Amino acid sequence: MRRPDQLREFLRDEPATPERPEKAxxxxxxxxxxxxxxxxxxxxxxxxxxxxxxxxxxxxGFTLHWETFAPTADPDLYLVVYTPPTGSASAERLAALAALR
Incomplete structure (x- = not known):
């Protein structure tokens, strides 16, 4: 296994709960x-x-960088911010997508 961190992320994202016993x-x-x-x-x-x-x-296709931030007042919440690299083809495609609105 090359990336045990991927397994740790899977275990974090897929917890079993009484409402979701299939995640046991x-x-x-x-x-x-x-x-x-x-x-x-x-x-x-x-x-x-x-x-x-x-x-x-x-x-x-385009790629965005993402980063999460947790408010200190409520660490159970988090904000995910997506940004394209400045001046990249991804930034141009995201701008083109925004212009379609």
């Missing part, structure tokens, strides 16, 4: 002993930034 812990049937070990450790991680690719039929 599952037992992995993996061919990788490393994956089974990471799964058993049940480490949860939070990623607060990254890049995300989008595709819109009118303008094509």
């Amino acid at each position: 812990p599952i037992k992995p049937r993996a061919r990788s002993p490393e994956f089974v070990r990471h799964w058993a450790e049940h480490q949860v991680t939070y990623c607060t930034y990254g890049d995300k690719r989008f595709h819109h039929p009118a303008v094509g």
Whole structure:
């Protein structure tokens, strides 16, 4: 397993709750002993930034950088801000998409 952090993010995003019992812990049937070990450790991680690719039929593909911010008054809430790299083709495509409105 090359990215155990992806598994930790999955575990964070898919918690089991009484309202969502289908998210109950599952037992992995993996061919990788490393994956089974990471799964058993049940480490949860939070990623607060990254890049995300989008595709819109009118303008094509573009990439936006995202970052999350949690208000100190209520850390259970968070704001996600998406921005294109300045002067990039993604910025131009996002502007073109905004102009379609």
